[in-house]
Amino acid sequence: MASATLPSASQVLDLIAPLPLDGGQRLADVQVAFETYGSLSASKSNAILIFHALTGDQCVASPHPVTGKPGWWLRMVGPGRPIDTDRFFVICANVLGGCYGSTGPASLAPDGQPYAMRFPVITIRDMVRAQISVLDAMGIDQLHAVVGGSMGGMQALSFAANWPERTRAALIVASTARHSAQNIAFHEVGRQAIMADPKWQGGDYYAAGKGPDAGLAVARMAAHITYLSEEGMHEKFGRKLQDRSAKTFGFDADFQVESYLRHQGLSFTDRFDANSYLYITRAMDYFDLAEEQGGKLAEAFAGATARFCLISFDTDWLYPTAESRTIAHALNAAGAPVSFVELSAPFGHDSFLLDVPALDRVIAGFLGQ
């Protein structure tokens, strides 16, 4: 996808003031695209802000504008669902740097040309800062909760640590307080795949109408492996062959797992901008909540008053249980009320998006308070 798309159910907020960024720049004319579900109470106290993951979007419970697939967390968000829109006003915004209506590298710079690689490198906190503007515009002083899985969890942590008075609860699923060397390494493989594609053209591919699809597909393939568990992959594919009875002694997708990954990679290029992928993965790599506190994570939460709940999955090797446990201990040391549970699910990191009934129970219970 060599452009950006605005979903039909989304609203767009134009930020009046330039957005200050962690990198030191001030980004002018920022737009934030978001969707809402349910109704905001008269006291404006029933709002939940959901942060999306790396390749997610604001269509948390509405059809995707490109693929037509149901919202990415439809099983969690809706009337009578664990995040109950009969009771809560749910907000989900496209992250800064994204390609679904919020300002990102595909957006036009003041000179009328797409930013491309002139877009400033952003951080997780910058993404949160842009979404705070949405809350300000709505007059929401304090949220009922911030909720996020994976990169969404990083934003929820950043929100609770940097704007502690603005939420009463934080729910963080399958996430981490800092990107590990292994996490950065996988992202770098993806970025190099994009940049090695001649169609990337230093990022200036928008006019050509065709982006570095081959590179972006490889990036997605590598990343997708990290979202699944070895066990789950083995169960689903094993060494099964794809529509053939014998190996071809060639380099076609003989194995089902190859065919699956190629499909995942290719279909991803229909719905995601390669430069957005570069910028968002960079923001994740830069994320280390304890960095400004000399490595002491507990100090990052010194002012936190919210209730916290951390959930990990036993088959998630991207952000394994130890990461959530570290956060829980830091919050405990900071005196914040915190719960932590490791749930058993076969789907690896992707478990937070899939059918895990125990996850529904914990989320409904935690947010229902």
Next chain:
Amino acid sequence: MITLRPDLAIIAANVAAGSRVLDIGCGDGALMAALQRDRQCDARGMELDPHNVAECVARGLSVIQGDADADLADYSDGAFDYAILSQTLQTTKRPDQVLDELLRVGRRAFVSFPNFAHWKVRASLLWNGRMPVTRLLPVAWYETPNIHHVTVRDFRELVAAKGLKVEGAWFLSGDARISDAAASWRAEHAVFQLSS
């Protein structure tokens, strides 16, 4: 109002109002809920079983999935007014070290355990020559989580050897309180309040 298990009721009645409490092996959170509701405590829990943790979170309690043997080390000295270990000591790998940890993270501790010297246990061993299976110890020897059976006397000895103070001791037969006299063989269950 929910009725607490008798040993938990004793603990709940003896925790000072408004204190900070860590309930290790908090199960479904019944004691924590009672302490928060009736005694305005700031109660935190630790529990091994993820289903129980989920149940606690759904009740609005702050519970961390963890293990008494391994995860108490993550709490700072004196972080709590009370550390509570109910019916869990006999399941730990090193009860003596867990006891040290309890009185490190808590200024006081409550410990409750089934008394292995209860007369039914003694009789079962004496007459049948078998590891007893009783109401409080309902699982056969090969699959019981209770790997360190303890008696009231054993516990008092360990506490004395560590130089800890017994601030209170309560004994139960069935659900009824019994006197200290002959508790060593009459008590099915003991509750101790300790301080260092």
